[in-house]
Amino acid sequence: MKLPALKIRNLETKYPVIQAGMGVRIGMAELSSAVVNCGGFGTIASVGIGDVERGKIRFVEECNENFALELKKARELCGGKKPLGVNVMVALSNYEEIIRTAVAGGVDFIISGAGLPLPLPEYVGDADIALIPVISSGRAFEVVVKTWLRKYNRKPDAVIVEGPKCGGHLGFTMEMIEHPETCSMEILRKEIQDVIARYNLEGLPMIAAEEVACRADIERFLRMGYDGVQIGTYFITTEEAGIDRRSKQVFVDAKAEDVVVIKSPVGLPVRVLKSPLVQRVLTGEREKFTCPYRCLRSCNPAKSLFCIAKALLATWRGDTDNGLYMVGCNIEAVRKIYPVKEFFDSLDRE
Secondary structure (H helix, E strand, O other), rough: OOOOOEEEEEEEEOOOOEOOOOOOOOOOHHHHHHHHHHEEEEEEEOOOOOHHHHHOOOHHHHHHHHHHEEEHHHHHOOOOOOEEEEEEEEEEHHHHHHHEEEEHHOOOOEEEOOOOOHHHHHHOOOOOOEEEEEEHHHHHHHHHHHHHHHHHOOOOOOOOEOOEEEEEEEOOOOHHOHHHHHHHHHHHHHHHHHHHHHOOOOOOEEEEEOOOHHHHHHHHHHHOOOOOEEEHHHHHHHOOOOOHHHHHHHHOOOOOOHEEEHHHHHHEEEEEEHHHHHHHHOOOOOOOOOOOOOOOOOOOOOOOOOOOOHHHHHHOOOOOOOOOEEEOOOOOOOOEEEEEHHHHHHHHOO
């Protein structure tokens, strides 16, 4: 089959592919601009961009200033091409400030999850920006749609549907994660489609996010009724991904049995590799840390076993003993470090 273009609001790409945001410092200007240049939706992750030390003193300002610079750099790298967007987690303590910085930076779309992005339209105002919530159930999507319509007279421009086999933070209970057949992508698509029909949202693009690593995976979701896919895990080991090569090699070397789900300081289950840090956490051992950032609203430093910001910055540096490696169930599809263009070139081979 010929892969269709992906159209969201007034944006259109050659390939039906959105690059997942992936913080801290994985989805930065280099990766997002490379995806845009290759014909996909490129996404900058807004979390963890500022200077580590200065952020301890002026967290919000440091985040905003460096985020704005990263947006500018990405625009320059892709020569002003579209669509370039951002992913902003609802769980961030500086959620509103980051959204407003993204709007001022002229982004083309905003993806928002890790909580329900109920106030997102308020912070965006009348800017011509596509708004894309990330959800994991029809019920959650209906809450977003009802709130946006009632309070802001605004409809979503697309919806990203994350399944139970995704990487990173998961919007499911542990029981559902252990029995993914109860909340499969087919079931979720039907739930979302029912909401679309009830609220007269016909034509709203639905984006599948779960275990996508090749053209065959994309075709599978297109046949299922989705309009495109979001890819995270498979892009982590690209040359353009922002983390140290040593951390990329951790993903390359990983096996399916290395993937586990633990409780994140965010308050959600999170799927990760069983790194030395995670092995310590699984024993109930608390990592020594203080909380200099207060970056997450839902994090309680007194009760958390580890600092997720510190762990993800260790991943960025290549500190494999202390890093946290978020990953999807399809980790064995990741077998090498490669340039983004190689993936997109493979989509032209039917």
